[in-house]
Amino acid sequence: MFFNKETITQVNELLHLKASGDEQEWPLEVADSDRIIEFLYLAEMLDIWFQIRYAFIALILYSYDKYLGEHSDHDKYLWDRIEKLLDRDAGRFNELLNRWALWDVEDDTDLFRLTPLVRTYLTEFQQKHTTGAS
Template sequence: MILKKEALEQLSKELSLPFTGAEQDWDIEMADSQRINDFLEFYHRRDVSTDNKVAVMSLVLASYEDFLNENDLQTDESWDAINLILESEKAIFIDLINYWSLSNEFEEENIFRITPLIRSIKCN
């Protein structure tokens, strides 16, 4: 999935992210496990384009993966809000869902911590 540079520049500015333009994996590099709720609030309170929705959700998912790893958790209450967005706009986020679900990987040590959660969306 390719995120559009224009969207990344705009979102980085609006979200006060340390964007330089040299990022190869913007969502991974800008992820911040402490700002998941900020990112979700931004998603809900802005009338954002589809490209921006995908970029913000990319950032949310990368941040949530970091959060789960940092806190050694399987889920928390933020997942409910993330899941609701992904389920309600599944067509927009299908590439993200496919990426994080790692559907061809079956070894638990080779998947993301968020993968089982994403797989539950993919199955619905």
């Protein structure tokens, strides 16, 4: 998952993130579980260019994974909001989501905390779009 420096700079400025734009794994380094509601709100409300929205979604996913590591149970309300954002651009985030799904990993100890949710989302997305296409 690569973001160009212009996109990262725009998102950093929009969210007042303390990042240079040269981070190797930008969304991981700036993820903030305490700001996930703010990130979701802005992603829902702003009419932004797709590349910036893609960066927002990456940041939201990393932040939510961090959130899951800090809380014993996942927040269904937050995850529902994330799913709605993903559905808004149906299928356009699948490459990003497949990175989180880790389909080739079977050992639960080697998964991201977010992996089971992403796998379920992608499976349901595939079923919905395969059934709808018939």
